[in-house]
Amino acid sequence: MLNAVAAARKILTRLHEVMASRSHAQAKLNTVVEVIGKSLDSEVCSIYLLREGSLELFATRGLAQEAVHVTRMAIGEGLVGTIAGNTETLNLAEATAHPDFSYRPETGEEKYHSFAGVPIVRRERCVGVLCVQHADPRRYEEVEIEALQTVAMVLSELIANADLVDEDEAWGLSPSQTGTERLRGLALVKGLAIGQAVYHQPRVTIEHTVAEDIEAERQRVYLAFDKMRDQIERMAAQAEFGVGGEHEEVLQTYKMFAYDEGWARRINEAIDSGLTAEAAIERVQQRTRMRMRQIDDPLLADRMHDLEDLANRLLRIVSGQLGTAAAQGLRQDAILIARNLGPAELLEYDKRRLKGVILEEGSLTAHVVIVARAMGVPVLGRVRGLRGALREGDQVLLDADAGTATIRPTPALTEAFEARFAKNRERQAVWAGMRDVEPITADGTRITVMINAGLRDDVPMLNLTGADGIGLYRTEFQFLVSATLPQRERQTRLYREVLEAAGNRPVVFRTVDIGGDKALPYLNHDDGHGEENPAMGWRALRVALERGGLMKAQARALLEASAGRTLNVMFPMVSEPWEFDAAKAVFDQQLAWLKGQKKMLPEAIRYGAMLEVPALAEVLDILAPKLSFLSIGTNDLTQFLFAADRSNPKLAERYDWLSPSILRFLKRVMNNVAGYKVDVTVCGEMGGRRLEALALMGLGIRRLSITPVAVGPLKELIRKVNLPELTAQMDLWLANPPADMRSALTRWACEHGIDCD
Structure with missing residues (x-):
């Protein structure tokens, strides 16, 4: 191996002088082939570069000079094309014996038998080929191949600096990756966006390849x-x-x-x-x-x-290139490209410039998706081969509604997309105009429409949308975006700011939902780690009840922040009534302590539970008398009912929210609490979709808590609904379900002048 090192070093020393000279690029390459040929005692040394989609003979020692800039090979054609197409090395004692050999008479290569070639790689893609040939039929020594591979890397720098290949090749894109391409994935947050591709982790650019010291x-x-x-x-x-x-x-x-x-x-x-x-x-x-x-x-x-x-x-x-694109700052409307993202990483980006996100991985249940939805940023996930398909700066048309992204679009595609985008903005403007309109159905029934939140910046959306309050405030976001466990004082300050910003509108605080797939690095997870089904594991209320200090601190913070106001507190993932009782006991204990300290107390406390675990539906007669409200979390409830992990791309869209099994389950829940003074709210993603919201109202649900961007469209829909007619039809469908509930409901909506797109 020392011989290989010495051979490469000898060539690189000479090449360093060539690269430092003031000669033009062609002259440098002419010198390079002479240096390599002499150093390896090879009769032929040639350099082919990728230009306009084919490999062009750019410099040679030993072949006919008349063939330079004349001989061309397509990717995959001949030995040179095979090396480029497969980004592989060839070392042949007899070149003509290889099945891909292609004879080019203009080069005068018929007298040479042995052949060795290595790809010239630039940013993970082949942009050229360096090859040597010899009259005697022999395989080149490993030391010679090693030297060629090292020299090829230095050549990539010379080639790039001299602009000898098209910009696309220099970026490492093959001809098939320079035209328009459509990528498909899983829609994680729906919406449309236009912007330039920006890598979350920018590629490291190697500026210098030859060492001085x-x-x-x-x-x-x-x-x-x-x-x-x-x-x-x-x-x-x-x-x-x-x-x-x-x-x-x-x-x-x-x-x-x-x-x-x-x-x-x-x-x-x-x-x-x-x-x-x-x-x-x-x-x-x-x-x-x-x-x-x-x-x-x-x-x-x-x-x-x-x-x-x-x-x-x-x-x-x-x-030293350690920063993310967020640290460097976005300079234009951007579509962020990443393998995966955490919620804290997403929040680092300038919201004015960040228009969309495309992930190689990602799941519907990830917290980054919830944050992106709250920010109004469309997200496309599960896009295979993403990093190899586009480059930094490529224009991207992101259609998360359809689950596609078009990269390097033609002007016609861009124009059509912009027209659709403009129409979408017009609809959004109409929905924004619904801010001061009350959501009252055509028959005069008032529907309560609230928003889901979790960030301080979400709260202003109450005024922008005209929502009735915050039906779900996810307190765990403060924990997820923090490097250390948030102290009680910090929690108190946040909750007080949220309540003050909400004014006289209610805010329902859900106690922290962490654990399982939302583990915090600063908490010691002795149990439940490495679970095969983390969504169904050691998380939410189960963790909070075990970590008494964590729940006590949050209870005290919520009670102190709500002094003189009404506190609405909700416990997540309640499976049995005793869990609710245990959680409420923590609040009772902290309330008693505050009383003893003569502290100002909340004016009233309303306790609620989230129905996500199907088992809770069977004991609502025991739990309901203790509740002020019940919130149905349709995201988790759906995957538990169907035993279908929504983060699994094969199952993510297999089961429909409008399945009779889901609708019948929800109707049974409504019947089970009908005799109690319990407000029932649907606070999952299901309530924010127009057709699904229509079905929920037909089941008797009158309170919805949804993502802020869905408030306007939902208000518009509500005002067109005649509830008695809808309820009667839903009862018929539940008794005798149609083959396709979604299609049946869509037809009914169209017949009644309701657009459920």
Whole structure:
């Protein structure tokens, strides 16, 4: 291997002089092929570059000079095209024996038998090919292939700096990725948006590949390794990952690679050959990618992906390019591109510039989706191959309604989308004009329409929408976006600000819903970690009752913030009446303490429960007498009823909210509480959809708490509804369900002049 290092270093030393010269790009490439050919004692050395979708012979030593800028090969054509198409290395003793060999008479290559070629890679894509040929039929030595691969990396810098390939190739996009393309995914937050693609984690740009001082580069890598290993150790020590389960396995693999001497040695050898620290890491990463393409074993492929992720982390550390796009600031209307996002990360972005989000992963139940919905930002998730499909700065037409994103659209597509976007804004303007209109049905029934919130910035939406109050304030958002457990004083201050901003309109505070898939890194999770079904596990009220201090602090904060006002407090994920009793006892205890301290108390306290667990419906006769209100959380309730994880893309849209089983269940709940003075509210996403809201009103539900953007459309719908007619029809359908309830309800709405789009 030392021979490989010496050979590469010898060539790079000479290339460094070539690149530093004032010659024009063509002259430099002409010199480069001479240097490589002589150093490897090869009779032919040629460079092909990707231009206008084909590989053009740009410089050669040994082939006919008349073929330069004349000989072209398509991607996948001939040996050169095969190397570019597969981003792979070829080393052949007899070139003509290869099935992809393509003879080009103008080059005069018929006398050469051996052939070796390596891809010239720029930003993970092939933009050219470097190849050598020899008259004698022989395979090139591994030392020579290693040297060629290292030189190809340096050539990519020269090529990019000299603008020798089209901008699209320099960005690393193949010809098929430069035209219009439509990506499909799962609609997580519906809406339309236009903007330029911006990566949440910007790509690291390697500016210099040839080292000035090898020892200085080696020291930079050593320090980066130390820092990366410290980060991995801290991650492994965090209680968020607990003991056992997949997280620990992932971290153990990370640690294995982080301390792998073979990986570190290969990077060191690349530096010895004359590369900078960044280029050395990228050089080893390129080898890893080539190996990944040849791996059929999915488990081994996953491990190679882990190494890829770790190499990216090391590259970011050594280059100092650690910030996200949020830290750098958005400069134009942007569509954010990411593998996944947390709620705190999303909140860092300028809301005026952030128009939409596209995720490679993401799920309907993720908290970032709830935050995005509150911000009015459309989100498309589960988009496969996202990072390989577009580049930074590409125009994107995001249609989260249809679950698609069009990248690099034609002017005609953009014009049509903008027309639709404008029409959508007109409708939104009409709905915004409903702010001061009361939601009263055609037969004179007042429907209560409230909003769901969780951020301080959500509260002004009360005035903008004319909503009746906040039917669900998710208190856990303050915990999720905080680096440490929020102190009681901070909680009190937030709750008081929310109540003051709401004025005389009610605010229903849901106690913290954490745990399961919403683990907080600063809380020690001894139990329930690594659950296979976290949504159905150790979360919400179950965690709060176990963590007495957490619930006591929140109870005190809510009671103190509500002094002189009415406090509406709701407990999430109640499964049995005793859980409600235990939670209320915590509030009673804190209330008694405040009385003893002569503190000012709430004027009244109304206690409620969320019906998300189906079991609670069977004991409402026991619980209802203790309740002031009951809120039905349709998001969790639906997946529990159908045993269908909504974060699973195969199940996410399989079961319909308008299924007779859901509607019959909700009707039974309404019947079970009919004899009690309990306000029933639907506070899930179901209530914010016009057709679903129509069905809910037909079931007898008169209170809805929805996302702010749905208030206007819902008010418009309510004013067209004749409840007696709707209720009678729903009763008929529940007794004898149609084959397709959604279609039947849509037809009924159209016949009665109600637009349920």
